[in-house]
Amino acid sequence: MTFIMYIALLVMVVGLGAVVAHPSPYFGSLTLVVVSGAACVVLIVYGGTFLALVMFLVYLGGMLVVFAYTTALAADSFPYTLTYGDVMLYWTLYMGLSLICYVKCTVVGVVEGWDLFENWEEFGIFESDVRGMALMYSDVGSLLLIGGWMLLLTLIAVLELCRGNSRGALRAV
Amino acid sequence: MKFIITHIIHPLLLIIPILLAVAFLTLLERKILGYMQLRKGPNVVGPFGLLQPIADGVKLFIKEPIHPVLASPLMFNATPIMALSIALLMWAPIPLPHSLTELNMGMLFILAFSSLSVYAVMGAGWASNSKYALIGAIRAIAQTISYEVSLGLVLLGVVLLVGGFSLQTFLYAQEKMSLIWFTWPLCLMWFISTIAETNRTPFDLVEGESELVSGFNVEYAAGPFALFFLAEYTNILLMNSISVILFFGSEGVLNSEMSTWSLALKTCALATCFLWIRATLPRYRYDQLMHLTWESFLPLALGFVIITYMVLLMTAGIPPLD
Amino acid sequence: MINLLTTMITITIALSVVLMLISHLLPDMSPDFQKLSPYECGFDPMCSARLPFSLHFFLVAILFLLFDLEIALLFPLPWADQLPSATTPYIYTLFLIILLGGGLMYEWLQGGLDWAK
Numbered sequence: 257m258t259f260i261m262y263i264a265l266l267v268m269v270v271g272l273g274a275v276v277a278h279p280s281p282y283f284g285s286l287t288l289v290v291v292s293g294a295a296c297v298v299l300i301v302y303g304g305t306f307l308a309l310v311m312f313l314v315y316l317g318g319m320l321v322v323f324a325y326t327t328a329l330a331a332d333s334f335p336y337t338l339t340y341g342d343v344m345l346y347w348t349l350y351m352g353l354s355l356i357c358y359v360k361c362t363v364v365g366v367v368e369g370w371d372l373f374e375n376w377e378e379f380g381i382f383e384s385d386v387r388g389m390a391l392m393y394s395d396v397g398s399l400l401l402i403g404g405w406m407l408l409l410t411l412i413a414v415l416e417l418c419r420g421n422s423r424g425a426l427r428a429v
Numbered sequence: 430m431k432f433i434i435t436h437i438i439h440p441l442l443l444i445i446p447i448l449l450a451v452a453f454l455t456l457l458e459r460k461i462l463g464y465m466q467l468r469k470g471p472n473v474v475g476p477f478g479l480l481q482p483i484a485d486g487v488k489l490f491i492k493e494p495i496h497p498v499l500a501s502p503l504m505f506n507a508t509p510i511m512a513l514s515i516a517l518l519m520w521a522p523i524p525l526p527h528s529l530t531e532l533n534m535g536m537l538f539i540l541a542f543s544s545l546s547v548y549a550v551m552g553a554g555w556a557s558n559s560k561y562a563l564i565g566a567i568r569a570i571a572q573t574i575s576y577e578v579s580l581g582l583v584l585l586g587v588v589l590l591v592g593g594f595s596l597q598t599f600l601y602a603q604e605k606m607s608l609i610w611f612t613w614p615l616c617l618m619w620f621i622s623t624i625a626e627t628n629r630t631p632f633d634l635v636e637g638e639s640e641l642v643s644g645f646n647v648e649y650a651a652g653p654f655a656l657f658f659l660a661e662y663t664n665i666l667l668m669n670s671i672s673v674i675l676f677f678g679s680e681g682v683l684n685s686e687m688s689t690w691s692l693a694l695k696t697c698a699l700a701t702c703f704l705w706i707r708a709t710l711p712r713y714r715y716d717q718l719m720h721l722t723w724e725s726f727l728p729l730a731l732g733f734v735i736i737t738y739m740v741l742l743m744t745a746g747i748p749p750l751d
Numbered sequence: 752m753i754n755l756l757t758t759m760i761t762i763t764i765a766l767s768v769v770l771m772l773i774s775h776l777l778p779d780m781s782p783d784f785q786k787l788s789p790y791e792c793g794f795d796p797m798c799s800a801r802l803p804f805s806l807h808f809f810l811v812a813i814l815f816l817l818f819d820l821e822i823a824l825l826f827p828l829p830w831a832d833q834l835p836s837a838t839t840p841y842i843y844t845l846f847l848i849i850l851l852g853g854g855l856m857y858e859w860l861q862g863g864l865d866w867a868k
Contacts, residue, residue: 260757282555286504289548309537310823316544317819320574320812323551386830393831393840403824404847407817411854414813415863436758444766490770493778498787510771514763521759530755537826559789571808574815581822592829647790652774656767716865719811723864727818727855731848734825738832742841747832 264297273350277343285323289316304385443529444517451662452482458704465708489658492651497557500648504556509649509656512549515542516663523670524596526688535596536584539671540577543626546664547573550635553657554645565644568715569628569635575722576625582730583619586737587612587675592748596674600688602748603678615733616676618726620699623668625722627661629703631710632718669699810863821851 271291278284292315299308392400456471456478463470471478496505519542522528522535532538547570554566588594590612591602602608609616625632636644646657673695713721741747824847831840858864 286548286552305534306537306827309534309541310826312541313537313544314816314820314823316541316548317574317816320544320547320551320570320816386827389827390830390834392824392827393843394834394836397839397843400824400843400847404821404850407820407824408850408854411814411817411851411858414810414817415858415861418810436755437762440755440759440762444763490774491778493780493782494774495782495786497789498784499789506771510764510767513767513770514760517763517766518760521756529759532756557789561790567808571811574819575811578815578818578822581819585822585825585828588829589832594826594829642790651778652771655774656770719864723814723855724859728852731852731855735845735848738828738841738844741832742837747837748829750830750833 260297261301264294264301267291267294268298269354270351273347273354276350277347279343282323285319289319292316292319306389307385439529440521443520447517447520447663447666448659450666451659452486454662454666454700455485455658456482457701458707461701461704462708465705486655489655490652494651494653495648497559497648499558501556501558504552505648506653508549508553508556509653509660511552512546512660513656513663515546515549516660516667518542519667520663522596523667524600524674525670525692526600528596531597532595534594536588536594539667540581540584543664544574544577546660549660550645553649557645557648559648561641561643561647562645565635565641565647568641569645572628572632572635572718573626575719576622576726579618579722579726579730580622580626582727582734583615583622584675586615586730586733589734589737589741590748592750596671599674600678607676607678609676612676612737614729616672618730619675620672620702622722622726623672624703624706625718627665627668627703629665630707631713633712634715634718665703666696666700669696669703672699814858814863817854818851821847 268291271287271294274287275284275291278287292312296308296312296315299305299311459481460470460478471481474480474484496502519539521530522532522538524531524535528535550569550573551566554562554564554569557563587599587608590608591598599608628635635641636646641647646654649657670692673692677695825844828840828844831844834840
């Protein structure tokens with residue numbers, strides 16, 4: 257499991273470097289998908305299967321929206337990919353920076369290992385993350401209500417922003 | 430040795446029959462379409478045309494694949510691989526009646542990965558750098574994600590009755606009686622949504638031949654096209670097996686030798702329904718398609734979630750934990 | 752470390768890659784300009800294929816995201832209904848669904864769901 261965790265964290269760092277280095281939103285959002293996949297693997301190794309899958313579902317949807325948005329509003333014939341010189345240069349720069357951070361952290365000893373969820377294993381028959389999510393329906397129901405309220409607000413705001421061709425604030429070119 | 434058997438032979442024993450089934454599903458489709466239009470369908474290669482899918486496969490893989498000059502090369506080649514591997518991977522938690530990997534959240538896993546397969550379509554359409562492909566891909570995206578909402582809500586209604594996201598739980602919950610008898614409206618919505626999710630007729634606006642030629646895969650030829658094709662038909666079989674597991678559970682034949690048979694036969698029947706629908710119904714208009722999911726299925730499914738929950742509370746019938 | 756799911760992922764990806772490689776190694780490749788130009792009903796393409804696109808698709812995508820989030824909020828229900836107080840989760844669920852159902856109604860009445868104008 258430690259090995260998978262290392263791989264996932266590595267993919268996260270490398271992918272985030274690529275997200276920052278890409279000037280074109282197409283590849284940026286696609287790389288973000290890879291990064292969110294790796295983040296889900298990290299969550300699964302921590303023990304949060306349900307959280308990981310839900311995050312995967314929601315993040316994929318979110319990135320899909322970004323992708324659709326860029327194809328809807330931006331027309332870029334030849335977007336920059338990682339193979340272009342500039343992008344590669346930036347990416348190497350970020351990777352070098354993160355390598356320095358890594359070496360610094362391991363020398364100082366900040367990274368201690370990950371046994372966050374493992375202590376909870378004997379608690380009950382539920383998995384810990386699911387139990388936490390279920391509590392959203394009783395003790396911390398206010399969180400659920402705030403979430404629902406925010407979704408409603410977003411719905412109305414988005415509708416006002418882009419309804420029809422002539423009435424909304426955002427328009428296709 | 431044991432490792433090789435469990436970790437290499439078993440997955441291959443799952444994957445190879447699926448690919449074979451896909452091959453013969455294409456033959457079945459052409460035969461059924463043929464007989465419904467009063468013609469024979471493929472009947473030259475082999476007895477009754479039984480070897481036709483193999484000949485098709487060989488032909489597809491020895492033709493020349495085309496890489497359009499304007500396409501972005503990495504994504505153009507990566508998306509067929511992504512489509513097929515996701516389609517095959519989703520079979521891992523399917524109980525037939527024993528699954529390759531028993532996942533606690535099997536249904537969520539399948540939902541997450543089926544939303545991932547939208548990316549293959551989107552990437553393919555966008556990377557081809559052709560207008561038809563892009564328009565097809567954007568239509569596919571809007572259609573698939575719209576129907577995914579209703580799929581998720583219908584699933585939630587069933588999961589409330591069953592008490593868990595593990596697909597094994599669905600089999601146990603339906604040991605005495607199939608869920609279809611009291612959730613048939615949900616089942617109908619689910620079935621129609623699966624047709625739309627797999628972009629089949631009457632919802633195949635993605636590849637409306639009269640306007641978009643072939644949709645998102647217009648630039649693909651030979652091998653890469655074959656990968657998309659395999660992925661599409663694998664998804665059809667997968668969706669039908671999931672429908673069978675969710676709604677047409679094996680009544681009383683759980684864990685006997687007959688349960689695999691019953692699952693396979695019901696899946697075949699549903700797949701044949703897909704083909705029958707393709708032969709019968711004309712194509713929807715795009716606004717009708719969107720109307721169907723957003724203005725009919727979504728409110729209905731929301732209502733069914735609440736009603737299911739209410740009935741469960743009133744009758745003290747909340748299912749046990751899985 | 753090596754569980755069945757990771758081997759399944761590896762095997763499916765490897766199989767797809769192998770099929771892709773076969774399809775590139777087996778046939779004779781003889782590309783020419785006409786064959787490799789984008790498909791355009793016999794014409795040479797006049798302008799870029801990456802046109803700015805209808806905003807309506809974007810609206811549908813955002814709607815999908817919102818309702819997907821709502822479903823994600825509702826997903827813990829099979830565990831929530833096992834909680835000691837039986838009616839509290841039900842009230843919360845009812846509230847959430849009414850909230851989002853109201854949002855959907857508003858969207859519907861305002862014409863955000865009408866595709867053809």
